[in-house]
Amino acid sequence: MEEVPQGCPGTGSAQAGRGASCQGCPNQRLCASGAGAAPDPAIEEIKEKMKTVKHKILVLSGKGGVGKSTFSAHLAHGLAEDENTQVALLDIDICGPSIPKIMGLEGEQVHQSGSGWSPVFVEDNLGVMSVGFLLSSPDDAVIWRGPKKNGMIKQFLRDVDWGEVDYLIVDTPPGTSDEHLSAVQYLSAAHIDGAVIITTPQEVSLQDVRKEINFCHKVKLPIIGVVENMSVFICPKCKKETQIFPPTTGGAEVMCQDLKIPLLGKVPLDPHIGKSCDKGQSFLMDAPDSPATFAYRSIIQRIQEFCGHHPPKEEHFLSS
Amino acid sequence: MLRAQGRAVHQCDSGWVPVFVDQEQSISLMSVGFLLESPDEAVVWRGPKKNALIKQFVADVAWGQLDYLVVDTPPGTSDEHMAAVEALRPYSPLGALVVTTPQAVSVGDVRRELTFCRKTGLQVVGVVENMSGFVCPHCAECTNVFSRGGGEVLASLAGVPFLGSVPLDPELTRSLEEGQDFIRDFPKSPAFPALFSIAQKVMSEAPARLS
Numbered sequence: 001m002e003e004v005p006q007g008c009p010g011t012g013s014a015q016a017g018r019g020a021s022c023q024g025c026p027n028q029r030l031c032a033s034g035a036g037a038a039p040d041p042a043i044e045e046i047k048e049k050m051k052t053v054k055h056k057i058l059v060l061s062g063k064g065g066v067g068k069s070t071f072s073a074h075l076a077h078g079l080a081e082d083e084n085t086q087v088a089l090l091d092i093d094i095c096g097p098s099i100p101k102i103m104g105l106e107g108e109q110v111h112q113s114g115s116g117w118s119p120v121f122v123e124d125n126l127g128v129m130s131v132g133f134l135l136s137s138p139d140d141a142v143i144w145r146g147p148k149k150n151g152m153i154k155q156f157l158r159d160v161d162w163g164e165v166d167y168l169i170v171d172t173p174p175g176t177s178d179e180h181l182s183a184v185q186y187l188s189a190a191h192i193d194g195a196v197i198i199t200t201p202q203e204v205s206l207q208d209v210r211k212e213i214n215f216c217h218k219v220k221l222p223i224i225g226v227v228e229n230m231s232v233f234i235c236p237k238c239k240k241e242t243q244i245f246p247p248t249t250g251g252a253e254v255m256c257q258d259l260k261i262p263l264l265g266k267v268p269l270d271p272h273i274g275k276s277c278d279k280g281q282s283f284l285m286d287a288p289d290s291p292a293t294f295a296y297r298s299i300i301q302r303i304q305e306f307c308g309h310h311p312p313k314e315e316h317f318l319s320s
Numbered sequence: 321m322l323r324a325q326g327r328a329v330h331q332c333d334s335g336w337v338p339v340f341v342d343q344e345q346s347i348s349l350m351s352v353g354f355l356l357e358s359p360d361e362a363v364v365w366r367g368p369k370k371n372a373l374i375k376q377f378v379a380d381v382a383w384g385q386l387d388y389l390v391v392d393t394p395p396g397t398s399d400e401h402m403a404a405v406e407a408l409r410p411y412s413p414l415g416a417l418v419v420t421t422p423q424a425v426s427v428g429d430v431r432r433e434l435t436f437c438r439k440t441g442l443q444v445v446g447v448v449e450n451m452s453g454f455v456c457p458h459c460a461e462c463t464n465v466f467s468r469g470g471g472e473v474l475a476s477l478a479g480v481p482f483l484g485s486v487p488l489d490p491e492l493t494r495s496l497e498e499g500q501d502f503i504r505d506f507p508k509s510p511a512f513p514a515l516f517s518i519a520q521k522v523m524s525e526a527p528a529r530l531s
Contacts, residue, residue, distance in 0.1 A: 139477075145399050145402065181364065204321060233454065235456040236463060245490070248497040271465050278424040
């Protein structure tokens with residue numbers, strides 16, 4: 001679909017193709033014919049594709065820079081430590097695809113086969129897909145508007161040959177916009193187990209998390225729980241704790257109590273996390289005795305328990 | 321962060337009136353936050369609607385005489401960024417301050433932002449490295465919490481000035497949470513000289529770079 005005009009009423013709306021702002025739009029005739037109102041056939045195609053994927057988890061945050069991609073990567077690493085568990089990590093942060101670097105896969109390219117695009121494998125049981133693999137240079141910018149990003153997400157869900165997967169983790173950009181709506185919409189006929197929402201302790205971050213929680217309620221996306229990242233800093237020299245991001249309103253703990261949402265855990269700030277990510281290695285392997293590793297493992301276990309207690313069933317989410 | 325939550329936006333003959341955040345009326349602010357019924361309300365909009373609002377923020381707000389218009393953007397290189405550049409281009413001079421954290425993962429993303437600037441003809445005033453080291457208040461040991469060096473690497477990759485590093489300071493985050501005036505209340509903070517120096521550089525370099 002090409003560029004949409006300002007004031008576009010939406011392809012699914014009753015005014016599609018008929019509104020004043022539709023004049024001159026290249027899609028006007030298509031919309032006026034009612035084609036836009038029909039459900040996207042890709043939704044059924046993706047439902048078929050997702051039949052081999054047992055559990056689907058979206059990782060969301062309201063704010064940028066809270067450690068969402070770091071968490072998604074380590075959730076994938078943690079689950080894949082059991083070699084009998086097949087894990088897939090899908091990065092739908094189209095403009096800022098950091099997953100390839102964090103997973104040590106920078107420079108890898110995607111291959112096509114008869115059954116679709118092949119994910120890039122970190123381990124035999126851990127496959128990754130990201131727009132980063134489609135870019136030829138680390139300086140390439142993906143300067144795309146919403147509709148083009150949505151098209152890419154559709155392709156990732158429909159055309160990647162994921163194979164038999166126990167957990168598909170979808171890493172998202174921060175916010176509540178095109179990418180999030182598209183992910184929920186395209187997966188609406190498959191079953192999303194739920195969303196994990198990442199925050200840091202401060203109110204400025206929690207405020208955006210509350211919006212994210214409202215988004216989940218609006219699109220009927222179950223919430224597995226909240227992870228509070230960068231919870232506390234332990235000085236490597238004197239071992240004393242400092243709260244670099246002070247929880248001025250009680251942090252995620254108080255927010256989760258107020259909203260009756262599970263707090264999956266709190267991860268302390270360990271400078272080695274950043275270093276492992278920069279090297280593209282699993283922090284869980286690099287620093288098995290760090291309090292942050294214990295926190296990650298406990299959170300991963302709770303997510304597995306949630307998925308185990310909520311087996312996949314047919315459910316249709318509200319499409320946007 | 322600027323103590324303006326819950327304020328309302330009014331209309332006047334020349335458009336929307338921005339919200340002044342200080343007594344002296346030296347800083348005015350416009351944000352979609354002022355248009356929400358509640359702070360928890362999610363803005364679940366696709367690109368075209370966001371673009372339309374950004375154009376309105378530029379064209380329909382009665383900013384008055386300004387020395388500097390600072391535009392805070394979300395991460396990425398998408399609708400909001402294109403809309404902002406398109407809306408502001410007729411009102412040159414226009415430049416970009418690019419912010420990164422020290423680690424390579426951040427540099428990996430932010431270098432794409434620099435490409436965006438190049439492709440859209442947006443001049444880069446310089447790179448700022450944020451969250452650059454933390455001095456433990458108990459023992460004064462400085463730890464590179466988010467790795468190190470990213471800001472300078474990025475600036476040299478792009479051939480633009482490196483404006484400086486801002487260290488992590490819990491008092492800065494706390495004062496933003498509580499809507500305090502950080503510069504007035506914490507002049508002794510390690511973040512203050514860094515922020516001040518960067519502001520000075522922007523003010524002295526901006527006219528030369530952007531004309």
